[in-house]
Amino acid sequence: MIAATVTGNVWSTRRIDGIPAGAFLEVEVDGSSSRMIAFDVLGSGVGERVLIAQGSVAANWFTGTPPPVDALIIGSIDDPSSAEAR
Numbered sequence: 075m076i077a078a079t080v081t082g083n084v085w086s087t088r089r090i091d092g093i094p095a096g097a098f099l100e101v102e103v104d105g106s107s108s109r110m111i112a113f114d115v116l117g118s119g120v121g122e123r124v125l126i127a128q129g130s131v132a133a134n135w136f137t138g139t140p141p142p143v144d145a146l147i148i149g150s151i152d153d154p155s156s157a158e159a160r
Contacts, residue, residue: 075148076125076127076128077104077124077126078101078125079101079102079104079121080099080114080118080119080120080122080124081100081101081109082099083097084098093142093143096113097113098111098113099111099114099118101124101145101147110126110145112124112147113132114146114147122150124147125147126145126147128145128146129144131146132144132145135148
């Protein structure tokens with residue numbers, strides 16, 4: 075898994091068949107300046123820290139024929155200070 079921060083939206087008005095409902099987001103991998111596009115089904119937003127799975131693990135999460143998704147946001151990383159406030 076990779077920890078990253080969402081840096082922006084990638085707008086796509088056309089998609090190939092087989093891409094499920096969700097959004098493409100640009101993320102920056104924590105501890106580097108490396109960026110990638112990840113598919114999001116959770117509704118993550120810019121500035122949010124997320125966990126990303128890649129490769130066949132990402133594609134096989136979907137039911138049916140795996141879509142051509144190679145990076146999938148699988149979780150949101152909570153801010154420790156907000157967890158203490160609860």
